Amino acid sequence: MSDDVQPDVLVKLKNVSKHFGEGDARVDALRDVSIDVYPGQVIGLLGPSGSGKSTLLNVIGCILEPSSGWVSLDGEVVYDGHWLRPDLRKLRLEKIGFIFQSHNLIPFLDCTDNVAIVLNLAGFSSMKAKARAIELLEYLEVDQRRHAFPAQLSGGEAQRVAIARALANRPRIILADEPTAALDSVRAGIVMDLLRKVAAEQQAAILAVTHDEKIYDRFDHIFYLRDGRLETQKN
Amino acid sequence: MNLAYYDIRHNMGRFLLTCLGLGLLLGVVLSMIGIYRGLVADALTISRTPAADIWVVESGSRGPFAESSRIPGDTREAIARIHGVTEAGSITYQSLETTYKAKKLRLYVVGYEPGRLGGPDKIVKGRAITRSHYEVIADRRTNLPIGEQLVLGRNTFTVVGLTDGQVSSGGDPVIYITLLDSQELQFELAPSAARREIARGNAQKSADLDTVNAVVARLTPQINPTIAAKAIQSWKHLAAMTQQEQENILLRSVVERARKQIGLFTVLLLIVSTVIIALIIYTMTMDKIREIATLKLIGAPDRTIIGLIVQQALAMGMIGFCFGALLIINIQDFFPRRVLLQAEDGLALAGVVMLVCVLASALGVRLALKVDPATALGG
Numbered sequence: 001m002s003d004d005v006q007p008d009v010l011v012k013l014k015n016v017s018k019h020f021g022e023g024d025a026r027v028d029a030l031r032d033v034s035i036d037v038y039p040g041q042v043i044g045l046l047g048p049s050g051s052g053k054s055t056l057l058n059v060i061g062c063i064l065e066p067s068s069g070w071v072s073l074d075g076e077v078v079y080d081g082h083w084l085r086p087d088l089r090k091l092r093l094e095k096i097g098f099i100f101q102s103h104n105l106i107p108f109l110d111c112t113d114n115v116a117i118v119l120n121l122a123g124f125s126s127m128k129a130k131a132r133a134i135e136l137l138e139y140l141e142v143d144q145r146r147h148a149f150p151a152q153l154s155g156g157e158a159q160r161v162a163i164a165r166a167l168a169n170r171p172r173i174i175l176a177d178e179p180t181a182a183l184d185s186v187r188a189g190i191v192m193d194l195l196r197k198v199a200a201e202q203q204a205a206i207l208a209v210t211h212d213e214k215i216y217d218r219f220d221h222i223f224y225l226r227d228g229r230l231e232t233q234k235n
Numbered sequence: 236m237n238l239a240y241y242d243i244r245h246n247m248g249r250f251l252l253t254c255l256g257l258g259l260l261l262g263v264v265l266s267m268i269g270i271y272r273g274l275v276a277d278a279l280t281i282s283r284t285p286a287a288d289i290w291v292v293e294s295g296s297r298g299p300f301a302e303s304s305r306i307p308g309d310t311r312e313a314i315a316r317i318h319g320v321t322e323a324g325s326i327t328y329q330s331l332e333t334t335y336k337a338k339k340l341r342l343y344v345v346g347y348e349p350g351r352l353g354g355p356d357k358i359v360k361g362r363a364i365t366r367s368h369y370e371v372i373a374d375r376r377t378n379l380p381i382g383e384q385l386v387l388g389r390n391t392f393t394v395v396g397l398t399d400g401q402v403s404s405g406g407d408p409v410i411y412i413t414l415l416d417s418q419e420l421q422f423e424l425a426p427s428a429a430r431r432e433i434a435r436g437n438a439q440k441s442a443d444l445d446t447v448n449a450v451v452a453r454l455t456p457q458i459n460p461t462i463a464a465k466a467i468q469s470w471k472h473l474a475a476m477t478q479q480e481q482e483n484i485l486l487r488s489v490v491e492r493a494r495k496q497i498g499l500f501t502v503l504l505l506i507v508s509t510v511i512i513a514l515i516i517y518t519m520t521m522d523k524i525r526e527i528a529t530l531k532l533i534g535a536p537d538r539t540i541i542g543l544i545v546q547q548a549l550a551m552g553m554i555g556f557c558f559g560a561l562l563i564i565n566i567q568d569f570f571p572r573r574v575l576l577q578a579e580d581g582l583a584l585a586g587v588v589m590l591v592c593v594l595a596s597a598l599g600v601r602l603a604l605k606v607d608p609a610t611a612l613g614g
């Protein structure tokens with residue numbers, strides 16, 4: 001496979017396949033998927049249940065090892081038949097922010113600490129981490145809830161704190177698996193607008209899996225998956 | 236950012252409750268150790284009170300505690316004359332039951348010659364025995380106050396002094412009376428047949444009355460007790476042993492079974508505690524699977540996750556241990572027998588608990604390290 005990485009491509013997949021199990025139990029979750037995602041793009045991943053959307057996201061997030069193919073993230077080839085870096089967690093910490101369907105905030109940390117922990121892990125001092133966490137919460141307009149614990153937040157507030165956490169380390173790639181599934185259409189729209197703002201302001205790429213037709217118009221591009229195959233790239 | 240601390244703080248009530256439960260368990264372990272130590276200390280108390288170097292008993296006997304021993308009353312004079320013996324005293328030992336305030340009172344009666352070796356080593360209240368008859372020095376555990384009258388055999392005794400912590404190897408409180416009183420008491424309490432024989436004059440009454448159970452002796456430091464004991468051993472009718480041998484007999488025969496029983500039980504309790512701590516930590520980790528997956532996903536290294544589990548385990552062990560220690564310190568006096576809490580035992584148990592916590596976390600850590608970060612994704 002070629003190693004040419006255009007510097008302005010944030011996420012590049014070439015002929016990535018992923019199957020689970022062998023023989024009769026074999027499931028081809030991804031077949032020959034190739035994509036390019038550029039800075040500032042907000043991409044929607046659509047497709048029926050079981051079509052491989054989460055699998056694709058997990059491969060890009062270096063959570064799931066592909067069966068074959070080639071992956072580069074933010075100008076660095078990370079997979080070429082095998083992982084090229086032993087410290088995938090550090091790679092995630094540096095390059096990728098995750099937003100989950102259920103916010104997945106740490107229940108025993110308050111909002112500020114939930115965001116600050118990412119910065120702590122990245123080596124910031126506690127003071128700096130907290131300061132930046134509060135800044136981010138302000139940016140996402142949930143700073144008035146900064147001392148609340150996740151259980152005390154509404155769904156929309158929790159999702160905004162989760163986005164703040166995903167943004168904390170200024171990742172250039174943000175992966176979201178059904179980020180608006182737990183929200184009503186108004187809040188879903190607000191969250192999507194926020195993600196668009198982040199993509200534009202931080203020149204980040206956002207890939208979001210969704211079933212939510214109400215927010216289709218918020219995407220720059222839509223990748224449609226069926227049976228693990230990328231069918232169309234709609235604009 | 237110390238995650239263990241934040242998690243504990245957030246679930247404080249539950250954490251403290253767990254610690255309290257563990258504390259009760261560790262309190263039981265501590266008290267078992269204390270009971271074990273108390274048993275050993277009690278077993279040795281009476282033999283240590285005279286602070287003797289040599290015990291002279293009946294030939295062929297390992298008395299006076301493990302086996303019965305009767306030697307003539309004039310043995311003491313013969314022993315006192317031996318070269319190197321600085322002090323000697325005759326002693327009798329007997330267990331008896333009397334009634335006090337309409338309740339049965341079990342006592343261990345030590346008869347000694349006032350002014351000679353064998354009496355109480357420390358009188359904490361009142362005075363020593365000054366009259367040759369019917370005065371008693373009782374241990375506090377009898378609950379007898381000074382001035383109290385006590386019926387022993389056919390006579391009434393007066394409590395004149397109190398000791399502290401003097402108990403027999405069976406845990407019965409000790410009272411001291413004069414040798415003469417104790418010999419009379421032994422005669423009164425002897426089996427009736429033997430008593431009748433003596434009363435009829437068939438045996439030499441005075442000689443039979445004048446027996447003691449042991450003679451204790453102190454030696455000058457230059458004399459080796461083992462050699463002195465060997466020398467006495469060669470006398471007819473007498474056996475002798477050093478203080479060390481006497482203590483060994485007490486530990487190896489008198490309380491051996493109880494010691495092993497309690498020792499084994501303590502070990503079992505420790506094993507049970509280990510399993511329980513391991514289960515608690517495992518469950519605590521199970522409850523956090525999703526958070527651990529999330530932490531891994533956002534890039535936390537294994538060391539952060541291991542730290543979270545092990546630190547919590549240690550905190551739980553430490554706080555639990557403190558609960559347990561506090562509990563047992565506060566209730567130790569309510570035990571019917573002595574519970575001897577030693578700082579070094581406490582420290583050793585604390586060390587073991589810490590070790591157990593770390594080992595027990597291994598199970599939780601293994602689970603945590605296997606958690607797939609993908610668990611955090613999706614619904």
Ligand SMILES: Nc1ncnc2c1ncn2[C@@H]1O[C@H](COP(=O)(O)OP(=O)(O)OP(=O)(O)O)[C@@H](O)[C@H]1O
Nearest residue numbers: 020021027029047048049050051052053054055056
């Ligand atoms: N760990 C796994 N082991 C075996 N098969 C798996 C595993 N993960 C996913 N699959 C299979 O791979 C296929 C794609 O799964 P994936 O989760 O990517 O679908 P999806 O598009 O996210 O579906 P949904 O919209 O329901 O979330 C499915 O057939 C699924 O059963």
Ligand SMILES: [Mg+2]
Nearest residue numbers: 053054055613
């Ligand atoms: Mg999915």
